[in-house]
Amino acid sequence: MKKAFWIGAGLALLLTAAPLNAAEPIEDTVEASLENYILAWNEPEEAKRRELLTDHWTSAGTYTDPSGHAEGLEGLVTHIGGFLDNPQFKGFAIVRTSGIDIHHQSFRFTWEMRNASGQVLTAGIDYGEFDDQGLITKIVGFFGPYPELEK
């Protein structure tokens, strides 16, 4: 009985332990996922965007910002396409402007939409979450500064 318990406990530990690549801390996997996420925002070819997000963004992952909501990896591929096709944003790229602050299974970072001469159209922050494998399951973006405190 006792022996069966320890074998069971050992097995449970084995099954719940560590991400796919046990040699790499999960933070590194999350940073790699977000690296590809930012590249996808600047990739005009739909097939390449899909490739950049695959293995880094869960198939059911959701993206939300003040301008819209995208369901799943395919939803995000399409949403970014809409952004890149918008003549208003021609010549502007999404650039991460802070390191990635991670705790538990959440993160935040800051970003800017800017062009080659450094003009910033929008600055914002992304909040997000990732799964046990370091794949992104959710990003919620916010634009501009925080609203002022009500008096």
Next chain:
Amino acid sequence: MKKAFWIGAGLALLLTAAPLNAAEPIEDTVEASLENYILAWNEPEEAKRRELLTDHWTSAGTYTDPSGHAEGLEGLVTHIGGFLDNPQFKGFAIVRTSGIDIHHQSFRFTWEMRNASGQVLTAGIDYGEFDDQGLITKIVGFFGPYPELEK
């Protein structure tokens, strides 16, 4: 057949529409919920904290910050108790320092932990989510400034 459809559609609309108090925009309900949430962080009596959070924080709502994770309304009542009992934070209060930025069912705001003479021990941001009734379902806090961008 058509009539039954329209009655069905009308009923579905009625059942999914608007928060409890239909006269109040959901943003106002969320702001009231967060008002009580901040009051709870400064309430040393456990029963009063519970009262402040009831009807504003879902029973399964989760709270997470770099120092810990609390499950459910009861978990948060206990977590705040631990903070208020910590002699390190004696005399410090949690104060919201920005307006509440809301879109879809998410929000963010900034806060400080400060004492009566204005000394700030920690500043941070809260990201959160709310349900169809404007009750908080999740808050994830982050402490201090964003990490610097890696070179």
